Amino acid sequence: MEEQYVEDLKKTIFEWTSKCRICMSCYTDCPLQLSTKGFLTQGPTGITKALYYGILWNTLEGKDAEDLREIVYNCTTCGGCVNRCKTSACGIEVIDVVETGRQFLIEKMIGPMSEQRSALESIYKYGNPYGEAPEKRLDWLEDAEVKRLPGDKAEVLFYVGCTTSYEPELHGLARSLVKLFKFLNLDFGVLEGEVCCGDPARSIGDEFLFEEMKTLNVEKFTAAGVKTIVTASPHCFNAFNKKYEELADKFEVVHYTEFLARRFEGKESFFEKELPYTITYHDPCYLGKHNDIYEAPRELIRKIQGATLVEMEMTGANSLCCGGGGGRMYAEMKEEQRLADMRVRQAQAVGADMITTACPWCHTMIQNAVRDLQLQDEIQVRDIAELLSESLGL
Template sequence: EYLFWVGCAGAFEDRAKKTTRAVATLLNEAGVSFAILGEGETCSGDPARRIGNEFVFQMLAQQNVETLNEAFEGREKAKRKIVATCPHCFNTLGNEYGQLGGEFEVVHHTQLLAHLVSTGKLTPVQPVDGGVTYHDPCYLGRHNRVFAAPREVLGDAIQGELTEMPRNSERSFCCGAGGARMWMEEKIGKRINVDRVEEAMSTGAKTVAVGCPFCSTMLNDGVNGKGAGEQVEVIDVASVLLRSVKPEQTQGEKETEPVAG
């Protein structure tokens, strides 16, 4: 039913691997049929295009479009469905691959999870406590206007009201990694991720939920930089939902969370 686009972070970065496993577990729990490309998948090309290397983007994108078209051969566009956990991949596959002949129906994992909860295929059984706030990824929120789905998932998982930061939804604030700045360092002024972490911590929530591996890395670095790793946890929306749907599988997860460098 879906091709699960794992993404570079989801395949190689330790925290993002947990998101990949959480999504796969939840899809299995909901009875959703999905497949992955495995070694046939390569980088979406988003970082290359954002930093201005259009040649590398075109090379990666054309390779992926060929692979995806082959995987979906014989299927009409409405059934060429892809779910992605990275908003950068979500945006690139859904909005930019069409320029190269790749016509796909792409959803973010929070959209699919919200649908599965609303249709009763996933049922939260234990509320996640301690307070949860949500950070809107730029490429999911402001660029693609997906604001409701992750909040619906979190609302169901905590079985209550989400604690919002002062800057949220269309007025949200970047984690500091957008536009390929994931691979750059701030030279002057205050680091963007520290500013955002301070705002998140001001809510008093013990969990900062994210929907992007870039945001996860940046906010985790900010939390650890402030020495607040024992008080505040940064995890993906899917992991929050998994704790509510299958609490017995997530015992002790926080203790094994890797420490950011």
């Protein structure tokens, strides 16, 4: 007799997956379906059906289990199929199915993928998925004047996030945001002892680890006594806004693009320094598809003097996923399946010499793709915040 917890997971998966009528509309919106021509996931329907029959027939051992893990963990949880299913079919929350499926596979010790294991262990041990020392988390911060909460007090908390804190390539983003906040005369600070928001744990399927991180964060935010939390990453933003019920009435959580778009409204004239680039903007899935934020980042880019904004073939709600979401960031993707490579080619096709984005994971994935394709001399990858700060001459 299996435990109630596992039984409940199965029941949830069954309820959702049995609704699918295999209309296959979702296939048109699955990026992996696109990049692998269906060999990898057989599309969202393939994922839900694989889970359904895997559980129904109890084929959860050996090669079957490995195949199921492959199918369920390859999904980047971009959300394209969810929107499609809502508008054209029976409205299955495919990402919830995938995430519950992963919880189930973790309970069965079939998941996660081997490379994701160390990320989870590291979140548990150090509070970040990268095996980095907690005391080095604020090493990027050169500015000694910036307030450190909860010792200092401030109105706005800049929640930096793990990737931005530890990945040297993203320190430019973190430092630019600090400069922009200072430019705006904001009463803000960073958190001493910041820990992971838990989103990777949840998306890989360790729900309890996510809950643990949630408890820690809620404690820290409460102690910091702030009103607003501004995140660098859309993933932290999404987790705080949608998965932290405890935060709902206490704090306003905003992604930095929306926050800055609001604060810089009507201040176009400040952006004096010309940046003569042909810029294309890559919509991060957790900003766009998951939270309908498409305009704020574009508004910010348009403020930059001399820059031309061009749109790629797949853009906005139809944007192509970079391949880093859903815990895929920690797993290697076979070369022929690299979505970020496709994305870079799309940017090239519209003549962009710069790809901007507003997500540390998208940034890393796309930057790596540019490097792999040896296009460093032709295409730059920058975060919107970096451009703004440069254009303001900060």
